[in-house]
Amino acid sequence: KTSIREWVFHTGSPWCLELESFEGLVQPERLAFFGGLSKNLPLQVGKMENLYTSLKIEWELKEDLEEPLQGERIVSTDLTRLGTKRPFWEASFSKNKVAINLVVPMEKGSKASFLSEESEKRMLEELEPFCPDLKNKIVKSSFSLTPEVWVEEKKVKFYKKPEEMSFYPAADIFDLSKVGKKKKLKKVDYYGPLKEGYGLFSSLMEIKDAHSFLRL
Incomplete structure (x- = not known):
């Protein structure tokens, strides 16, 4: 297991990668991404519309919670x-400690700091029946957006004939590394919930079978 330190695309295709655990460059013939894309990557899958992620709120308390609530x-x-x-x-x-995951829209330019004040106030109100006076027990708060992704269900109208449709349709991947430019990439595959029109079952089936149809 490793992570990518740097990568370069040339003429719309993967050219080289620099890995954290490997000296020198790796030249892949093809790349495949699974699940949600990291917010640190200058990449976009399809239209990226109607997506949700989680705002994680963590509170450290100055005193222990009541035993029935622990765990x-x-x-x-x-x-x-x-x-x-x-x-x-x-x-x-x-x-x-209290850890909260609050589902929020994944919007362009969104940051945890933009959502923290209103979300914390709301969650303190929501949890008041379970843990009275929780606000006065908090000594430290932290906020972060998680890599989790949910796609809002949409009514997809297929206008193609059945024989023209692929059971596992390809998803377009775009390079956003250059400001103001959006370039479609070649030899880059994506398998996960960001595919337009896919539900949970279809996404899981495709990820399970991906090894058998990755095109090399």
């Missing part, structure tokens, strides 16, 4: 939240 996990949604920008949240409790 518990609360998951919350209701009909009034469905279709809104905050449809779902979950909270996990340990001895003197």
Whole structure:
């Protein structure tokens, strides 16, 4: 397991990679990405519309939580939240920490710092019935956007004839490394939830079978 330190595309195709655990450059014939794309990568899959991610809120407390709450996990949604920008949240409790994942829209230029104040206020109100006076027990707060991705369900109209359709359609990958320019890449594959029109079952099936149809 390693990570990519630097990479270069030439004429729209992968040219070389520099790995953290390897001296020198690697020249791949083809690249494949699985799951969600890191926010640190200058790449885009398709149109990237109607996506959600998680804002992670972590609180360190100055005193231990009550024992019945330690080790518990609360998951919350209701009909009034469905279709809104905050449809779902979950909270996990340990001895003197609380970790929250709040589903939020994945918007261009979005940062955890932009969402932190309003989201923390809301979550303190939501958790008040379970942990009264929680606000006064917090000594440290941290906020981060996770790599998790959810795609809002859309009605996809297929206008192609069945014989013209691929069971595993390709996804366009674009290079955004140059400001103001968007270039479609060749020899770069993507398998995961960002494919337009895919549901959870289709995404999992494709990832499972990907090794058998990666084109070399």
